Amino acid sequence: MLFIVNSFPPRVGGIERHISDLADEVIRQGHRVTVITLAELAEHGIENGISVHRMRRHFPIASVMSFPAFGTSRRLVRLFRQAGVTAVSTHTRFFPMSWVGLRVGRGLNVPVIHTEHGSDFVRGVSPVIAIASRAVDITLGRRTLRGATRVLGVSEQVVAFVERLAGVKAELFYNAITLDDRPAPPAEVTPTRRFVFVGRLVPGKGWDRLLDACALLAASGDARPFTVDILGDGADMPAVKRRITELGLTQIARTHGYVNAGEVRDFLTGAILVNPTTLAEGFQTTLLEALAGGCQIVTFDVPGAAKLFAEGAPVRIVRTRAAQDLADAMLAALQYPAAAYPASLLGQWSWPQRAAQYLSLVESASTRSPRA
Structure with a gap:
């Protein structure tokens, strides 16, 4: 498997974690990953059995987007032809490396499996960036989705x-977490007085x-x-x-800055996760980590929440964005925890x-060359 992606750990983010965990498990199941x-x-x-080639990035934009050098596709085809x-494997329609991946797949005559992580056009950004990102979506992003051999969502x-966006029928490929030897969540719910927020502190995340x-x-x-812990x-x-x-929340609310995955799990264990994001999320693994930690969940109507609720997860979905409605749901989770x-x-x-x-x-997947 050749993963061609814009970013990878140690960079921290949901997409990076998805790619890293998927690559780790593909190796465990007996395959090679670059x-x-x-x-x-x-x-x-x-790195952990994965051959990682980092190429210099160019023209970085707000630490989110960057571009490869001209001619990268041709060089990669030559490098990996034998x-x-x-x-x-490519991820997220608007990243330049997804466009590179399409061309490499065509050059190597192998299928391109594209995984999409966004549930809408980019939100929570300035009007200029919103317009620019939408323009990229309806041109190169659309081309990425239409050119891949298979598209997963x-x-x-x-x-x-x-x-x-593209008239393409994608296949469901839910996010996942690493359970390893983690203990099973308790069968009985113990009332808790701790709220936890997990996410980047940027507009739209809901802090x-x-x-x-x-x-x-x-x-x-x-x-x-x-108390409320902001991670x-x-x-x-x-x-x-x-x-x-x-x-006047200095005795109640605590900020912790960046915390690693293990610390996040410790904070979530037995707590109430509050997830008031309004961004175009894909499927937040934080929801799954919360369930693995025996959490109650209070969330806006984000992707995955309804699915988990239908399966019996202790999820309260707040249908509006009003602070009072969010507070009511948080109080209900305190007073009447679900199973x-x-x-x-x-x-x-x-x-x-x-x-x-x-x-x-x-x-x-068909071994036909992806459409360029």
């Missing part, structure tokens, strides 16, 4: 967006609505005592700290199962 990605410095090494590549909403809801709960007195970092961190002070998610169902959200599905899709 990752081609962009970084500040060019280097090559073996390497026994059987498929190319990480949620029902993503699948619907792919069809709306402001969370704090407003916490202020309402604190003022009413019905929820006291409670994550980003450009809005100063604004978060100011808002905590302005709302825990059945441990027997967690396995279906694990990477061994998801990687086996992915490899099956690769195996059955």
Whole structure:
């Protein structure tokens, strides 16, 4: 498998984690993986059994987007022509490396499996960036989706967006988490007084609505005592700290900055995850991590939430974006916790199962060259 992607760990993000976990599990199941990605410095090494080629990035935009050098596709085709590549894996329609992946797949005459992670056009950005990103979507993004041999979507909403944008019928390929030897969540729910927020501190992630809801709960007195831990970092961190002070929540709300995956799991264990994002999310693995940790979940209507609720997960979906409605749902989770998610169902959200599905899709993909 040749993964051609814009970014890869140690860069932190949901897409990077998806790619890394999928690649790790594909190797565990007996296959070889090479990752081609962009970084500040060019280097090559073996990381957890994965051959990682980092090429110098160019023209970075807001630490989100960057571009490969001209001629990258031709160089990669020459480099891997005799390497026994059987498929190319690309991720997210608007990343330049997805466009490179299409051309490499064509040059090597192997299928390109594209996984889409976005459920709508980019939201929560400036008008200029919104217009520019939409222009990219309806040109190069559309071409990526139409040119891939198979397109996968990480949620029902993503699948619907792919069809709306490009007229392509994508296949469901849900996100997953690594369970390893993690203990099963407790069968009985223990009432908790801890709320947890996990995510980048940027516009649209909902930290402001969370704090407003916490202020309402604190003022009413019905929820006291409670705490809220804010996990994550980003450009809005100063604004978060100011808002905590302005709302009089300094004894309740704590910011922790970036925390690693293990620390996130520790914070989530037995807590109430509050997920008030309004961004065009794909399928947040935080929801799955919360279930594995025996959490209650209070969330806006994000991809995956309805699916988990239908399976009996302790999910409360807030249909509006009003702080009062969010506060009401948080109070209900405190006072009337729902039954825990059945441990027997967690396995279906694990990477061994998801990687086996992915490899099956690769195996059955046509070996025709993807349309360029």
